[in-house]
Amino acid sequence: MMRVSRRTVIAGAAAMPLIARAGILRAAEPDLSELRSITGAARPIDADERARRLSRAQALMKANNIGAVVIEPGSSMIYFTGVEWWRSERLTAVVLPVEGKPCIVTPFFEEPSVHETLAVPADIRVWQEDEDPLAIVAGFLYDRKLATQPIAIEESVRFFAFDGLRKVLPEARLVSANPVVRGCRMIKTPAELALMQIATDVTIAAYRWLHPRIEKGMRQQDVSALMSAATKKLGGSPEFSMCLIGESAAYPHGSKQPQTVDAGRIVLMDCGCTVHGYQSDVSRTWVHGGGANSEQRIVWDRVRRGQQIAFEAAQIGAPAGSVDDAVRRYYESLDYGPGYKLPGLSHRTGHGIGLDGHEPVNLVRGETTKLAPGMCFSDEPGIYIPGKFGVRLEDCFHMTEAGPRWFSQPPASIDRPVG
Numbered sequence: 001m002m003r004v005s006r007r008t009v010i011a012g013a014a015a016m017p018l019i020a021r022a023g024i025l026r027a028a029e030p031d032l033s034e035l036r037s038i039t040g041a042a043r044p045i046d047a048d049e050r051a052r053r054l055s056r057a058q059a060l061m062k063a064n065n066i067g068a069v070v071i072e073p074g075s076s077m078i079y080f081t082g083v084e085w086w087r088s089e090r091l092t093a094v095v096l097p098v099e100g101k102p103c104i105v106t107p108f109f110e111e112p113s114v115h116e117t118l119a120v121p122a123d124i125r126v127w128q129e130d131e132d133p134l135a136i137v138a139g140f141l142y143d144r145k146l147a148t149q150p151i152a153i154e155e156s157v158r159f160f161a162f163d164g165l166r167k168v169l170p171e172a173r174l175v176s177a178n179p180v181v182r183g184c185r186m187i188k189t190p191a192e193l194a195l196m197q198i199a200t201d202v203t204i205a206a207y208r209w210l211h212p213r214i215e216k217g218m219r220q221q222d223v224s225a226l227m228s229a230a231t232k233k234l235g236g237s238p239e240f241s242m243c244l245i246g247e248s249a250a251y252p253h254g255s256k257q258p259q260t261v262d263a264g265r266i267v268l269m270d271c272g273c274t275v276h277g278y279q280s281d282v283s284r285t286w287v288h289g290g291g292a293n294s295e296q297r298i299v300w301d302r303v304r305r306g307q308q309i310a311f312e313a314a315q316i317g318a319p320a321g322s323v324d325d326a327v328r329r330y331y332e333s334l335d336y337g338p339g340y341k342l343p344g345l346s347h348r349t350g351h352g353i354g355l356d357g358h359e360p361v362n363l364v365r366g367e368t369t370k371l372a373p374g375m376c377f378s379d380e381p382g383i384y385i386p387g388k389f390g391v392r393l394e395d396c397f398h399m400t401e402a403g404p405r406w407f408s409q410p411p412a413s414i415d416r417p418v419g
Contacts, residue, residue: 051120375398
């Protein structure tokens with residue numbers, strides 16, 4: 001399933017052919033000969049892990065008095081069934097019942113293709129072009145004697161599917177699937193953490209290769225193209241590679257205004273990849289050519305401290321929102337803000353991450369979900385000064401019984417920005 005975001009659009013130019021011209025020929029055809037894949041040890045999620053996921057989901061259904069969960073294509077479908085599909089006007093859906101194997105409902109002519117990625121035992125029911133696919137879903141629920149129990153809808157399911165199910169199951173109560181889906185996906189297993197670690201290792205290795213190869217005169221897309229090429233050669237699947245230069249770094253997801261690398265200008269990069277579907281997300285900021293001025297150096301050091309404050313505040317049992325609160329108190333003591341106002345930190349401190357780059361829950365003011373072992377977050381409390389520049393350092397961590405643990409170590413100095 002293709003994910004589209006503003007960050008994807010800004011970075012998308014990196015995929016375009018580059019014009020070979022003086023100073024950036026290397027960006028068009030980079031020499032990647034020194035790079036080798038580092039993902040050979042990565043192991044995809046296996047059948048036993050998927051079986052445990054279903055068991056966990058069914059236990060949560062019982063605990064929450066839910067008869068079944070309905071999911072459309074996307075990361076949650078991949079998580080529970082392995083099926084990699086897309087969303088269109090023709091419904092494909094998975095129904096997870098409180099007992100027994102799942103059901104996949106899909107168009108008749110798509111069944112062979114669905115089988116190609118299906119990774120769990122499942123009941124596949126097809127529908128013809130003149131049939132209502134939601135009636136097929138309802139038929140499965142009636143057969144399992146679940147049609148009068150609460151039916152949970154995964155939060156990204158489209159309205160037409162929700163509304164159609166409501167019409168064919170008039171006696172059922174449709175409820176949120178968050179207690180089940182979030183209850184499973186928010187807590188990463190060792191196998192998931194291992195894949196996220198390898199994805200992060202790829203991104204850090206790509207940064208280290210990239211940094212000394214950036215040259216004066218390169219455009220944002222030239223730098224992004226180099227990063228994506230290195231990521232791919234290292235064995236990752238590039239997910240996004242955003243490069244913000246100069247004033248555009250003051251806007252968290254950049255600007256369409258053209259910018260080029262020059263001595264003394266801020267370069268802010270936000271990049272990530274996937275390994276067997278699991279994501280990394282790492283941001284780095286530096287001054288091209290070194291020699292940061294006093295303001296750039298002060299802001300960078302403050303962001304580095306803000307990132308550490310967030311990490312220290314992320315303790316088992318603490319509300320997720322308290323991490324964001326801790327950073328804002330520090331920034332406000334420096335006369336940034338207040339709150340989300342600029343100059344300062346205009347976005348949340350962090351987001352959940354896993355199969356999706358952005359997953360529930362967020363490190364944001366007011367979020368009451370308590371931190372627990374296995375939860376994974378980005379830590380990215382940037383400072384943005386409109387008209388000048390911005391600084392963002394982003395590293396992800398996962399919660400352990402002993403507290404947070406980094407996937408990547410933050411850089412210690414603007415003079416050594418990629419570690």
